[in-house]
Amino acid sequence: MSKALGMRCMWGLCGVLTGVFGLALTARAEVTSDNSGSIVVYPKVMYSGMGRDTVIQLSNTSNNIVYAHCFYVDARDSFGRPLWQATDFRLVLTKQQPTHWVVSAGRRMNNGDNFETPTSDGAGLDPGAIPPVQDGFMGELKCVQTDASGTPFGGNSLKGEAVLRTLAGDVSKYNALAIIANPDLASDGDPEELLLNNTEFNDGEYNSCANTIMIDHYADGTSSGCPDDVCETNTCSVSGDGCTTDEDCRPSDCPIRPYLTVVPCQQDFENLIPERVTMQFSIINEFEVVFSTSTTVECWLNTRMADIDVGNGTCTDTGTACASDSDCNGGVDLCSKPTSVFSHGLLGTDTAFTRMTPVGLDGGVIAVGEEQHYSAAGANSAWAAWNLHQSGTRYEATVNLDGGARVDSIRIPRRF
Amino acid sequence: MSTKLGFWRYALAGAAMVVFCSSAASARIIEAKGITTIEKGAILVYADLELDSGAGIDTRVQLTNTSEFLTRFDCFYINANGHCGGEGGPICSNDLDCANTPGLRCIPGWAKTDFRLTLTKRQPLSWNIGEGLNPLPLSNEPGQNSQFNEGAIPPVPEDPFIGELRCVEKDAGDADLPSDRNDLKGESTYVQTASGDIDVHKSNAIAIKAIEGAQDGEPNVLNIGGPDPEYGSFPAPGQDGNVGCPNIWTVNHFFECAPVVTHEGASASAVDTKLTIVPCAVDLLTDVPGGATLQFLIYNEFEQRFSSSTRIDCYRETRLADIDTRPGPDGDSRSIFSVGTQGTLTGMSRVRSVSGPDDNEDNYDGNGVLLHIEEMWGLGTCDGGMARASEGYAAEAGCSVDSDCPGGGTCMAPASGLAYKTTGANVQFQGSRSQGDRMILP
Numbered sequence A: 001m002s003k004a005l006g007m008r009c010m011w012g013l014c015g016v017l018t019g020v021f022g023l024a025l026t027a028r029a030e031v032t033s034d035n036s037g038s039i040v041v042y043p044k045v046m047y048s049g050m051g052r053d054t055v056i057q058l059s060n061t062s063n064n065i066v067y068a069h070c071f072y073v074d075a076r077d078s079f080g081r082p083l084w085q086a087t088d089f090r091l092v093l094t095k096q097q098p099t100h101w102v103v104s105a106g107r108r109m110n111n112g113d114n115f116e117t118p119t120s121d122g123a124g125l126d127p128g129a130i131p132p133v134q135d136g137f138m139g140e141l142k143c144v145q146t147d148a149s150g151t152p153f154g155g156n157s158l159k160g161e162a163v164l165r166t167l168a169g170d171v172s173k174y175n176a177l178a179i180i181a182n183p184d185l186a187s188d189g190d191p192e193e194l195l196l197n198n199t200e201f202n203d204g205e206y207n208s209c210a211n212t213i214m215i216d217h218y219a220d221g222t223s224s225g226c227p228d229d230v231c232e233t234n235t236c237s238v239s240g241d242g243c244t245t246d247e248d249c250r251p252s253d254c255p256i257r258p259y260l261t262v263v264p265c266q267q268d269f270e271n272l273i274p275e276r277v278t279m280q281f282s283i284i285n286e287f288e289v290v291f292s293t294s295t296t297v298e299c300w301l302n303t304r305m306a307d308i309d310v311g312n313g314t315c316t317d318t319g320t321a322c323a324s325d326s327d328c329n330g331g332v333d334l335c336s337k338p339t340s341v342f343s344h345g346l347l348g349t350d351t352a353f354t355r356m357t358p359v360g361l362d363g364g365v366i367a368v369g370e371e372q373h374y375s376a377a378g379a380n381s382a383w384a385a386w387n388l389h390q391s392g393t394r395y396e397a398t399v400n401l402d403g404g405a406r407v408d409s410i411r412i413p414r415r416f
Numbered sequence B: 001m002s003t004k005l006g007f008w009r010y011a012l013a014g015a016a017m018v019v020f021c022s023s024a025a026s027a028r029i030i031e032a033k034g035i036t037t038i039e040k041g042a043i044l045v046y047a048d049l050e051l052d053s054g055a056g057i058d059t060r061v062q063l064t065n066t067s068e069f070l071t072r073f074d075c076f077y078i079n080a081n082g083h084c085g086g087e088g089g090p091i092c093s094n095d096l097d098c099a100n101t102p103g104l105r106c107i108p109g110w111a112k113t114d115f116r117l118t119l120t121k122r123q124p125l126s127w128n129i130g131e132g133l134n135p136l137p138l139s140n141e142p143g144q145n146s147q148f149n150e151g152a153i154p155p156v157p158e159d160p161f162i163g164e165l166r167c168v169e170k171d172a173g174d175a176d177l178p179s180d181r182n183d184l185k186g187e188s189t190y191v192q193t194a195s196g197d198i199d200v201h202k203s204n205a206i207a208i209k210a211i212e213g214a215q216d217g218e219p220n221v222l223n224i225g226g227p228d229p230e231y232g233s234f235p236a237p238g239q240d241g242n243v244g245c246p247n248i249w250t251v252n253h254f255f256e257c258a259p260v261v262t263h264e265g266a267s268a269s270a271v272d273t274k275l276t277i278v279p280c281a282v283d284l285l286t287d288v289p290g291g292a293t294l295q296f297l298i299y300n301e302f303e304q305r306f307s308s309s310t311r312i313d314c315y316r317e318t319r320l321a322d323i324d325t326r327p328g329p330d331g332d333s334r335s336i337f338s339v340g341t342q343g344t345l346t347g348m349s350r351v352r353s354v355s356g357p358d359d360n361e362d363n364y365d366g367n368g369v370l371l372h373i374e375e376m377w378g379l380g381t382c383d384g385g386m387a388r389a390s391e392g393y394a395a396e397a398g399c400s401v402d403s404d405c406p407g408g409g410t411c412m413a414p415a416s417g418l419a420y421k422t423t424g425a426n427v428q429f430q431g432s433r434s435q436g437d438r439m440i441l442p
Helices: A002-023 A111-113 A393-396 B002-026
Strands: A039-046 A052-061 A065-076 A087-095 A098-100 A138-146 A158-166 A171-175 A177-179 A193-198 A210-218 A257-263 A276-285 A290-297 A303-305 A313-315 A351-358 A365-373 A379-389 A390-392 A408-411 B042-052 B056-067 B072-080 B082-084 B111-119 B124-128 B160-169 B182-193 B197-204 B206-208 B222-224 B248-254 B259-263 B265-277 B291-301 B305-313 B316-319 B346-353 B369-378 B421-426 B429-432 B437-440
Touching: A002 A098, A002 A257, A039 A052, A039 A158, A039 A257, A039 A365, A052 A087, A052 B248, A052 B259, A098 B206, A098 B259, A098 B316, A111 B346, A138 A158, A158 B248, A171 B369, A171 B421, A193 A393, A210 A257, A210 A365, A210 B056, A210 B124, A210 B182, A210 B291, A257 A290, A257 B429, A290 A303, A351 A365, A351 B124, A365 A393, A365 B197, A379 B206, A390 A393, A390 B124, A408 B072, B042 B265, B042 B369, B056 B259, B160 B182, B182 B206, B182 B421, B248 B265, B248 B369, B265 B305
Parallel strands: A171 A379, A379 B197, B197 B421
Antiparallel strands: A039 A138, A039 A177, A052 A098, A052 A158, A065 A087, A065 A138, A158 A171, A193 A408, A210 A351, A210 A390, A257 A303, A257 A365, A276 A290, A276 A351, A365 A379, B042 B160, B042 B206, B056 B124, B056 B182, B072 B111, B072 B160, B182 B197, B222 B437, B248 B346, B248 B429, B259 B265, B265 B316, B265 B369, B291 B305, B291 B346, B369 B421
């Protein structure tokens, strides 16, 4: 090859690489909490009579009537395995209609509750008969937009939020994750199998789940400093201990704990096969030191992050071994796990940046984060949920792997 | 043909071939977004920062450089405190707060405090706005790549403080130039402690994405969307115009004083809602705050539609019931956002800011806004009896504000000291508009 021709090839190749690189930089996830979609996922839904209840909000953002097929997935532990019991129901929302229900109560079709004083919880156009969940329910809620016949439909009209509320009144809110449909292809192929394979570079049915979930979180055990416990006339205002300065009143027993709830994107409601995904975690502290660990999600995972890599810890008051708070004086004391890669004891900094990625050809996941902040002396706590950042798509991340690309799918029960 | 010209011809031909082939393979973005709360960006907006040491309130900011490279950025605290009678007067949020200073009105304020940071790769950072952070981690000893963090974060200038924080990513080589890399993500956590109880909520900073290679204008003038976008996104098929700040915000909310009963009737709260609204456009060079007129379409669960409007100037944090009534509890029960008016517990409000006149040649008067929502779930008791929301229920619904109490009663906080617990969340949005917004930096 002449030198001139070789140079031309090289410059052309540079252009190709620039074009590819430029397009690749624009790749991004489209399972979103910012917009409405055709599948909305509430990854963390709970009800316990003495614990937390969940208030679901769901809205139709379009000017058309919208139908939805919803599934509660009960993922409680049953003899060491997740139960993975699905209960489904159907909803109808008129244009721009919001609706809500409390999962412990469900919502009945009852036109008589529209005229009560004070305003009834069931006032409004009832979207359908929504069953209550059982006491002890822990799992997710998923709603798929359909047409009037029940066939999945890519209208991208659904959005939602969930509020987790304790019996004592603490509240924690997150936005439901919406999977956006490609309206041209959403009902292509098998209408009961929804393929999550639409990306910036591939025409598919529904957007692919994210490849990487990014979590900015407090290190487990970080003390918030119990700021309201101050030294007044040589006595701490909250703990009652003796003191000379405010710092004497701020012991490290106001810890913060990060929690993670993860749901695999792939689900088979027809054959009731729970999906397993192995997740790799890369944790970076404020000193740029990198740690790593991994775990497997089967059907649904709700975990204190420190429990991911460490089974046992020590009770903060007695120093005895524990697996959870319930092992520490019936839950009055806290189970500390300072050897976890997510803990302040090991990380050495208050916050960390964690990236969570499925391994190999495992499917994508949807996740929400939550932090539990304890008050002075650990007596009270408050929860704060938030939506997690994402990057990339599972489809594009696996397209060049042997056996790739990974295509997650949601199979809903066939009509009969 | 010169080698230089030949290089460009073949390079452009190669790039065009990639783009063409990608188009032929039907790359499909369903709806492009100019802003996001769950992806990285080049500009971060923390819309709802609050500090009040006397009430045990602080906000913890988290900011992360997600890239593999050293990253620089400029940050600006924007102090939206009002002052009775103007600068130097007592801090206020509305005229009711100036009742002790007769003749003085609450004059809105808008003042910036800026600081510059350099963070090493994949560096997470966090600080309480009441304390700042100095020194930064890895400022005195190097990180893994022998690089140092640089800069210092001041505390916010006043206590109490309400306002926002904006951070703009800058070029690593020349700190005066904006960057198009989209490396930043952030969160803020509101914390209130009182008498042993605690309340927290957490939400994401709003990220405005840079368009790669588009930062070609004046380095301190950042065009978001509009005809010459540097930030935001180009439109997806079917979208009109480049995408910047959203056209419509779709806010799912409870109506004011909504009685929400959980745990099969064993627990209940009256819920009130606050919106924080900041303009997308800001002029930090001449300290001219942005503003907008907002139009609301409110749908209840009967699909009935109502409307209202209000105006924001520079920053506004408001309860829904104060949008169409006077600030404070007076008239809240007759607000269009009141549960008694609407007849259902929840609604969805579509919020649209009115853009500038059509004949504006510049087309950068989109008057876009950014929103954040906060709910207050009542724990208090009314001194004059049960809260409005409690009538007819087995469980007494806790009140959060005085207007939750009948007959002008007062909502008394429980022994724990907190009258309510809060949630905070990002608001969803849709659509784009032809006009853009501008951020002008010093």
